Amino acid sequence: MAPSEHTVNAYGKDEKVKSLGRVLVTGGSGFLGHHIVALLDSRGACAQLSSLDLRPDANPINGVEYHQGDITDYDSMLKLFGKIKPDAVIHTASPAALNNNKSDLMYNVNVNGTKTLLRASQETGVKAFVYTSSASIIHDTISDLVNADETYPLIMGDAQPQYYSTTKAQAEVEVLAANRAPNYPKFLTAAIRPSAMFGEGDVQLLPPGLSAYYRGQTRFQIGDNENLFDFTEITNVAHAHHLALAALLATRDREDSGLAAPLDHERVDGEAFFITNDAPVYFFDFARMCWAAAGDKTQPNEVWVLSKEFGLTVATIMEWVYWAFRLGKPNLTTAQVKYTCMTRYYSIDKAKKRLGYRPVVKLEDGIRRGVKDALYRGVVVGQPPELKGKKMQ
Amino acid sequence: MVSATELAYYATHPTELRSIIQWKTWHNPVHERDEKKESPELKECFRQLGLTSRSFAAVIQELHPELLVPVTLFYLVLRGLDTIEDDMTIAIEEKEPLLRNFHEIIDDERWTYNGNGPHEKDRELLVKFDNITKEFVKIKEPYKVIIRDIAKRMGNGMADYAKNQDLEANGVRTIKDYELYCHYVAGLVGEGLTRLFVEAKLANPALLQRPELMESMGQFLQQTNIIRDIREDHEDKRYFWPKEVWSKYVPKFADLFLPENREKALHCQSEMILIALRRADECLFYMAGVKEQSVFNFVAIPQSMAIATLELCFQNYAMFERNIKITKGSACQLMLESTQNLQVVCDVFRRYARKIHRKNSPRDPSFLEISIACGKIERFIESIFPTQTARTLPRDANGAIARKKKEDEETKWDMIYIMIAVLAVLALISFLMIGAAYLAGARFDLAISALKKGNFFPPKNPQGVASLASQFEGVASSSLAAPNAGHSEL
Numbered sequence: 101m102a103p104s105e106h107t108v109n110a111y112g113k114d115e116k117v118k119s120l121g122r123v124l125v126t127g128g129s130g131f132l133g134h135h136i137v138a139l140l141d142s143r144g145a146c147a148q149l150s151s152l153d154l155r156p157d158a159n160p161i162n163g164v165e166y167h168q169g170d171i172t173d174y175d176s177m178l179k180l181f182g183k184i185k186p187d188a189v190i191h192t193a194s195p196a197a198l199n200n201n202k203s204d205l206m207y208n209v210n211v212n213g214t215k216t217l218l219r220a221s222q223e224t225g226v227k228a229f230v231y232t233s234s235a236s237i238i239h240d241t242i243s244d245l246v247n248a249d250e251t252y253p254l255i256m257g258d259a260q261p262q263y264y265s266t267t268k269a270q271a272e273v274e275v276l277a278a279n280r281a282p283n284y285p286k287f288l289t290a291a292i293r294p295s296a297m298f299g300e301g302d303v304q305l306l307p308p309g310l311s312a313y314y315r316g317q318t319r320f321q322i323g324d325n326e327n328l329f330d331f332t333e334i335t336n337v338a339h340a341h342h343l344a345l346a347a348l349l350a351t352r353d354r355e356d357s358g359l360a361a362p363l364d365h366e367r368v369d370g371e372a373f374f375i376t377n378d379a380p381v382y383f384f385d386f387a388r389m390c391w392a393a394a395g396d397k398t399q400p401n402e403v404w405v406l407s408k409e410f411g412l413t414v415a416t417i418m419e420w421v422y423w424a425f426r427l428g429k430p431n432l433t434t435a436q437v438k439y440t441c442m443t444r445y446y447s448i449d450k451a452k453k454r455l456g457y458r459p460v461v462k463l464e465d466g467i468r469r470g471v472k473d474a475l476y477r478g479v480v481v482g483q484p485p486e487l488k489g490k491k492m493q
Numbered sequence: 494m495v496s497a498t499e500l501a502y503y504a505t506h507p508t509e510l511r512s513i514i515q516w517k518t519w520h521n522p523v524h525e526r527d528e529k530k531e532s533p534e535l536k537e538c539f540r541q542l543g544l545t546s547r548s549f550a551a552v553i554q555e556l557h558p559e560l561l562v563p564v565t566l567f568y569l570v571l572r573g574l575d576t577i578e579d580d581m582t583i584a585i586e587e588k589e590p591l592l593r594n595f596h597e598i599i600d601d602e603r604w605t606y607n608g609n610g611p612h613e614k615d616r617e618l619l620v621k622f623d624n625i626t627k628e629f630v631k632i633k634e635p636y637k638v639i640i641r642d643i644a645k646r647m648g649n650g651m652a653d654y655a656k657n658q659d660l661e662a663n664g665v666r667t668i669k670d671y672e673l674y675c676h677y678v679a680g681l682v683g684e685g686l687t688r689l690f691v692e693a694k695l696a697n698p699a700l701l702q703r704p705e706l707m708e709s710m711g712q713f714l715q716q717t718n719i720i721r722d723i724r725e726d727h728e729d730k731r732y733f734w735p736k737e738v739w740s741k742y743v744p745k746f747a748d749l750f751l752p753e754n755r756e757k758a759l760h761c762q763s764e765m766i767l768i769a770l771r772r773a774d775e776c777l778f779y780m781a782g783v784k785e786q787s788v789f790n791f792v793a794i795p796q797s798m799a800i801a802t803l804e805l806c807f808q809n810y811a812m813f814e815r816n817i818k819i820t821k822g823s824a825c826q827l828m829l830e831s832t833q834n835l836q837v838v839c840d841v842f843r844r845y846a847r848k849i850h851r852k853n854s855p856r857d858p859s860f861l862e863i864s865i866a867c868g869k870i871e872r873f874i875e876s877i878f879p880t881q882t883a884r885t886l887p888r889d890a891n892g893a894i895a896r897k898k899k900e901d902e903e904t905k906w907d908m909i910y911i912m913i914a915v916l917a918v919l920a921l922i923s924f925l926m927i928g929a930a931y932l933a934g935a936r937f938d939l940a941i942s943a944l945k946k947g948n949f950f951p952p953k954n955p956q957g958v959a960s961l962a963s964q965f966e967g968v969a970s971s972s973l974a975a976p977n978a979g980h981s982e983l
Contacts, residue, residue: 249883381861400853
């Protein structure tokens with residue numbers, strides 16, 4: 101429904117984008133948040149665009165209002181919301197998933213912070229709230245996920261080894277429960293679940309992947325590389341947030357003008373959506389493409405294929421040795437071996453049908469841009485230092 | 494018939510030989526022609542079918558009786574058009590009206606044509622074309638309407654191409670032109686066949702609502718042939734590979750065949766294969782709409798052959814040097830697998846998609862797109878034959894981890910029980926053996942004393958045993974068991 105009403109130009113060259121009104125993006129200085137702010141700004145999609153983060157943005161965008169604040173602090177949030185008066189909120193703020201300690205911080209920001217924002221939004225008349233969830237919340241980190249869709253159950257608590265995923269899932273439950281809540285029946289929410297995000301500004305996926313190239317590991321492959329994996333270019337994730345927000349606001353407009361609520365099979369409010377590049381690839385093919393973009397010339401017949409079992413054995417030994425001699429984190433961990441041999445891809449039919457979502461940046465273009473950017477920023481461990489700050493062709 | 498190289502090949506590839514034997518022994522046609530009821534003209538039609546087509550003759554003749562004759566005539570009519578179009582000895586002034594009016598010609602029971610050049614291999618088909626037109630008037634009207642319509646559109650398309658001087662001189666320019674050419678020569682065939690199948694109620698009418706599916710069926714086959722026949726077409730000065738693709742790699746088309754451009758030729762080949770491969774999932778989707786076994790076989794066999802041919806060509810430079818084709822053994826294996834059901838054909842597609850993926854090289858400009866195309870085939874198969882759904886997941890909230898923990902716990906206890914059992918059995922056997930030795934008079938005291946002195950190995954000869962015994966005899970008070978050997982020695 102929404103996509104036809106809101107002409108969203110895929111490439112940002114603005115045709116006629118219906119205004120989203122005043123929009124607040126939390127975590128606007130983060131990887132995804134920055135891209136959402138940049139995309140909405142380039143599309144001229146908002147009457148007023150504000151960003152909220154703990155830190156200032158490294159590359160602030162002209163015309164965007166930047167606020168610093170703590171999303172777990174209800175009083176200051178209520179004050180800020182009262183000042184900005186947002187029509188819509190995109191909530192991306194979350195601590196990085198890098199460490200897996202069962203920390204209070206993780207719970208506090210992801211669950212309590214989300215609850216605080218929901219409350220502040222409801223009390224200040226926000227119409228639509230889009231939450232950045234994660235595709236990992238249905239994954240136990242071990243099993244294969246084959247063409248998984250939104251009917252899969254959430255995996256939390258003891259069944260979920262990643263505490264980060266548990267808190268993301270709990271927050272998603274809160275967000276979707278707030279949709280048309282009895283006290284605020286017009287407040288609409290939706291959740292976006294992206295899988296393995298990468299792109300410009302990325303710290304978690306491309307930089308460590310490229311380090312493997314500079315360590316000379318491109319001649320090794322663990323497993324038979326027949327496992328498909330979904331990766332998502334960051335602009336596409338930002339685009340999906342835009343679509344979801346537009347759809348929620350369109351639903352609200354529709355109901356405000358007295359028309360019937362959307363049918364169940366076209367509903368966006370109260371729903372979660374997987375978002376990917378719609379192009380699952382064999383795990384090592386993604387890695388090889390990144391390495392090739394950085395200059396690797398390895399041919400398939402030069403690659404040593406190690407079995408998953410062998411990889412696990414080596415990783416286990418390395419973990420023990422590194423632990424025993426306090427050497428820190430080894431080059432190969434059992435978790436990495438499991439991920440490289442795992443099938444993990446999703447069906448995004450729901451997002452295609454209900455949001456009208458189609459990726460706007462192709463996987464290959466995204467990899468080229470992302471690799472260039474990571475080397476330019478100099479965030480790849482082991483990269484030739486001269487590449488930092490150097491424009492690559 | 495069988496050459497020495499073939500013999501050597503099958504001696505070293507027994508699984509392929511097995512497929513040939515299995516196909517020849519066990520394949521039963523779903524339907525068989527009833528030759529007694531056939532008119533002499535129809536018999537001649539089938540003879541022509543056998544002469545003009547190696548690959549389709551067999552599958553067509555096994556078709557459901559309702560469609561056997563219409564499809565045979567459809568094939569021969571299109572073959573007739575092809576024979577006119579292909580023959581460069583026919584002047585364009587004569588060729589064009591023939592092509593454009595062919596859909597009317599087929600209603601003329603006396604029409605024959607001997608204007609083909611003497612070297613045209615299918616010349617005889619047109620010389621005796623009245624056999625075909627005589628049969629054509631006999632088939633049901635709805636089938637005639639479909640065949641006429643396709644013949645008209647294809648004839649006009651071919652006439653446009655034949656008149657196109659630019660094409661003659663420069664070959665196909667854009668990918669769009671290339672696909673349009675494939676549409677005229679193959680996409681239309683797909684449409685005609687689909688309409689015949691639906692008319693005969695042997696396929697799901699929904700196939701007509703999704704025209705891109707039948708288009709892909711034809712495109713996939715035609716593009717595969719165009720890719721594989723590059724060498725032959727080049728020698729005949731026919732250029733079907735679009736300039737839009739090859740110009741990315743070489744300045745002149747003929748440069749593709751130069752040895753120094755080997756890698757560039759392979760990159761160009763990959764891109765051509767990629768364009769075809771992107772259609773594979775729609776071909777599988779189409780086959781899901783076929784309801785009758787003989788029709789399924791008819792559509793599935795060429796499709797399986799096509800994906801196997803793409804795999805054979807991929808990263809294979811031999812394609813630029815000579816004609817290549819899949820071996821007879823592989824062909825028989827594919828026919829066995831394509832005459833069962835959709836799931837088996839899906840397995841074939843997945844198998845070849847993975848083979849292509851394994852040969853894929855990151856140096857190739859199409860590397861990631863090929864990986865995505867292979868992934869798309871796998872994902873499509875997964876969507877029609879899912880191996881995992883939310884309902885197949887463990888129901889309990891704890892999910893797989895809890896189940897795994899429980900399993901681990903169970904295996905741990907299983908392990909402990911097995912160890913206890915093994916130890917118990919070992920203990921019992923040891924007890925029995927030692928007991929038996931004791932009863933038979935073994936001297937453990939001597940053995941233990943020797944061990945204490947550090948003699949871990951038994952003496953090698955009887956003398957050694959005796960001296961050992963005597964050595965300890967003094968210490969041990971008992972002389973009862975003093976071995977006689979020892980005394981005789983003293």
